[in-house]
Amino acid sequence: MDVEGLKKYSALHPKPAGLTLQYGTAGFRSKAQQLEHIMFRMGMLAVLRSRATGATIGVMVTASHNPEEDNGVKLVDPLGEMLHPSWEEYATQLANAEDQELQKTVTEICQKAAVNQQKDASVFIGRDTRPSSKELSQAVIDGISILGGQYHDYGLVTTPQLHYMVCCQNTQGQYGEPTLEGYYQKLSKAFTELIKKSLSSGEAQRQLKIDCANGIGALKLAEMETYFPKEVQIQVYNDGTKEKLNHLCGADFVKVHQKPPKGLDMKPNESCCSFDGDADRIVYYYMDTAGHFHLIDGDKIATLFSIFLKELLAKVGQTLKMAVVQTAYANGSSTRYLEETVQVPVHCVKTGVKHLHHKAQEFDVGIYFEANGHGTVLFSKAAENTIRQLAKEEKDDAKREAAKVLENMIDLINQTVGDAISDMLVIEAILTLKGLTLQQWDALYTDFPSRLLKVQVADRQVIDTTDAERRAVTPPGLQEKIDALVKKYKLSRAFVRPSGTEDVVRVYAEADTQENADALAHEVSLAVY
Ligand code: 16G
Ligand code: ZN
Structure with a gap:
């Protein structure tokens, strides 16, 4: 040294x-x-x-x-x-x-x-x-x-682009070329392959308005223009030329405030989405004809991915193990829909991408998303090999075609980490292939009313949690108080956890009505002091 x-x-x-x-x-x-x-x-x-x-x-x-x-x-x-x-x-x-x-x-x-x-x-x-x-x-x-x-x-570069470069470099190009050009080419090729069938049957061009949080996403989408699949017509807003990064816009703002970002004019039923400041998160949304705002968050993105991938896996006829990984913040309605309607196992882990990623690695196809819009899909090496082989050699046409779609999904998804650009293309491809509108996607299930609050306390570390942050083990008596409060409301649940990024304690509650979710969150936050 x-x-x-x-x-x-x-x-x-x-x-x-x-x-x-x-x-x-x-x-x-x-x-x-x-x-x-x-x-x-x-x-x-x-x-x-x-x-x-x-x-x-x-x-x-x-x-x-x-x-x-x-x-x-x-x-x-x-x-x-x-x-x-x-x-x-x-x-x-x-x-x-x-x-x-x-x-x-x-x-x-x-x-x-x-x-x-x-x-x-x-x-x-x-x-x-x-x-x-x-x-x-x-x-x-x-x-x-x-x-x-x-x-x-x-x-x-966006955060997921850097993750991609590192992975490409260390796998000797097996994952792709460690250049921006390599990244854009890989994504646009897989996307075009995926939707080319639908297009030949006369599918109209898709339109999408993107709020880039005045951040890196706008620069990278502009750079991608020559590669960008012409099948999706995008309009970029909040490109950073006028306003401050993340100010009143971006995926986090839209998710937290449940309202459209500043700087994006939204007409009824238009498809819109927001990236966050480093383009590793995405949420979708639209305004209905009555002027109501509808947010399609990470839970619903995970649901769309699950439905689509489950159908394909059934078609290729392989017994590949698929599961969804969520955190305690996932809306209870999404968990129920995934388990009961889509019939896919759901696992809950601690907040933070590393925990979700780690758990998802246990499956052949592991889909993970945080409600805030960070997520991706992981394919095990064995699953990937099987799929690529079927796509090449399978005699049965239907099976081979399904395997080809899966193969292109593998290439379109950034498996290293959640990626707003890649997730957006996956979503647009699925909606195109399934012929779904944003409204139909949104209508898969209705979120349970929920409320997220933050509480300032003297020392947030006195709260220790277990069971993927859904139960407090310290301070003594806190969990008993929360249990008693939860019992007062129908279809309710609540938890508290110390934030890992701010000096606050977060309180989350769900209940049968918005008033009750608000009241429960408030009462739990009083119990935290
Ligand atoms: C970080 C995490 C995000 C998590 C958030 C929770 C990564 C890359 N990011 O931003 O996944 O949702 O923290 O923040 O892991 P909190 O602990 O303050 O609630
Ligand atoms: Zn981010």
Whole structure:
């Protein structure tokens, strides 16, 4: 290790004394001014992780749907997954070491994680459109360089694009080319293959209005224009040329406020969707003729995917195990519909993409979505091989055709992480192939009335949960109080959990009417104090 160089560079990216931050569900997130040292150190950590795994590691500079003034950073593991939990601890340790302890901390991590400091290291970097992102990614580069790592800076990319690049690189091109062109070509080819039959039968062009949250999604959709399937006519709104990132728009805003974003004029029954600030989430919506707003969230996207994939799997006649993974926030009506009507097993896990992704890996076809619109589908290697072989060799026409559709779905879906652009194309393809309107999709089931509140408490960590965050084990007595409140209402449930990204406790309630859901959430929030 170049000790003098490390001293010099860490002085350029000094840690504010006493500041401690934690690598949480979404990596590090904070006000951008507080993150220089974090970025420098995460560049270093990526080098160590690369040496430990012998693979390329990703570093993404973004704070997703958070305000423009914030920023954040996440590491991407070799196959495009989130950083392994065992390394989150090292990330936190390195982030919080005082400047003079930096070298010692790196040595300690290398010992604990058996990192050979002599090995080569390679890191891919990406960033979102925040004004602070460029400079912060420069600090990441400094961190990589000081430990002797190689890097490739992709500059402005969506979070899922960076995940894709890392996966392509580490699978020697099996997943695709690690370039933006490779990504656009892979998606547009699979999409066109999927819908070409419907088009020859005279299907009209699809129209879609997209709110890009004034973020990276707009840039990437513009870049994709030459590749973009002509079958879908898109109109981009909130492209970042006029307004601030995520301000009164984007997937998170639309989901939380259950209303259309600013800057998108919506006529009755027009199809619309919103990306979030780094384009890893998507929600759909429309306004009916009476002017009522209808949100189609991650739960309904998971339902659409499930129906479609289940039908195809039945057609190819293979016993492939399919399941849906949700979190406690999934609307109870979606869970019931999936289990009873679609008849697919549903599993509930803790909030955070890594938990959903991990669980979905247990199945041949694992569909996961958070209600907030982050999700994707994972196909096991065995399932993928079977499907590709059937698509090529199966004698029975109907079976072979179904296998081909599945094969194109595999190529269209970004299996590394939720991806707004890819999910949008999957949705548009399914709606086209099934001849469904947004209204028909929305009508599959009706959400139970629900309410999500946040409560400020002295110390949110006193609340500990179990059963995928659906029950509180501490403080003593809290769960009993919630149980008693839930009993007062029909068709109700409620839970509390400490947020992993804000200093608040979240309270969620469902009940038979909106008034009751509101009342239950309110009463539970009083029990939390
Ligand atoms: C992060 C998670 C998201 C989760 C949210 C919950 C990732 C990439 N993102 O944004 O999946 O829904 O946190 O936030 O895992 P909360 O803990 O504050 O409720
Ligand atoms: Zn995001």
